[in-house]
Amino acid sequence: MKEITVIIRRDKLPETKKVMDELGYPSLTIQSVEGRGRQKGAMCAEMDSEMPDSYCTSVKLTPTPSSYALEHTLPKVALFVPKRLLTIVVPDDVVIKIVKSLIRVNQTGKAGDGKIFVSPIDSALRVRTGESDGEAIA
Amino acid sequence: MKMIRAFIRPEKEQEVILALEGAGFPSLTKIPVFGRGKQKGLSVGPVHYDELPKTMIMTVVGNEDADKVVSIIKEKARTRFIGDGKIFVSPVESAYTVRTGEATL
Numbered sequence: 445m446k447e448i449t450v451i452i453r454r455d456k457l458p459e460t461k462k463v464m465d466e467l468g469y470p471s472l473t474i475q476s477v478e479g480r481g482r483q484k485g486a487m488c489a490e491m492d493s494e495m496p497d498s499y500c501t502s503v504k505l506t507p508t509p510s511s512y513a514l515e516h517t518l519p520k521v522a523l524f525v526p527k528r529l530l531t532i533v534v535p536d537d538v539v540i541k542i543v544k545s546l547i548r549v550n551q552t553g554k555a556g557d558g559k560i561f562v563s564p565i566d567s568a569l570r571v572r573t574g575e576s577d578g579e580a581i582a
Numbered sequence: 583m584k585m586i587r588a589f590i591r592p593e594k595e596q597e598v599i600l601a602l603e604g605a606g607f608p609s610l611t612k613i614p615v616f617g618r619g620k621q622k623g624l625s626v627g628p629v630h631y632d633e634l635p636k637t638m639i640m641t642v643v644g645n646e647d648a649d650k651v652v653s654i655i656k657e658k659a660r661t662r663f664i665g666d667g668k669i670f671v672s673p674v675e676s677a678y679t680v681r682t683g684e685a686t687l
Binding site for chain 1 (some may be wrong): 583585608609610611612613618630640642672673674675676677678679680681
């Protein structure tokens with residue numbers, strides 16, 4: 445079994461859920477998170493249209509140099525973009541197929557599309573019936 | 583690759599994030615969480631707090647950087663009082679950037 449952790453744009457969640465339904469793996473856990481990536485989030489007001497205005501402070505569009513930030517106390521140095529984090533546990537053999545579908549659905553070509561992480565899961569248990577591993581996630 | 587999940591004090595969040603950014607690890611996800619540890623929460627006089635607010639910082643880095651990131655978080659989040667939090671490191675087999683579709687961090 446593998447755990448697929450996906451961080452995606454908030455407005456792509458319905459489409460992502462739909463595509464997971466179609467693939468036959470509708471089970472997922474959704475979390476509302478904030479994060480940033482290689483662009484440090486500071487440029488996100490320009491690149492990420494979903495960014496609410498309240499996040500665009502005076503430092504908007506100014507990439508904060510870490511050296512400056514470490515020496516000075518800034519009110520809001522790190523800007524974080526609201527995202528959705530999905531956790532999906534699936535059998536080994538469908539991981540590639542699901543990752544490809546997730547990329548296809550969530551790709552816009554602009555910074556902020558998100559990341560997908562695949563990690564191993566040792567065991568799974570369905571609490572209701574006590575089924576374990578493969579049966580628990582089927 | 584390694585996924586590092588650090589449960590830290592919310593007031594130390596800014597300091598940890600700045601230190602990570604300074605060391606060249608700007609990418610992370612933060613999640614506000616509630617939890618308790620070995621001390622089963624916190625008792626202040628007659629009031630018992632069972633679940634305490636923490637910030638979970640999640641980041642994925644290369645194998646060679648994991649120790650460095652852990653030591654930065656460890657150093658910056660430490661107050662030496664109970665409730666400083668925990669850091670968990672778990673394996674990640676592959677990572678994809680959605681924008682490009684490439685299998686890179």
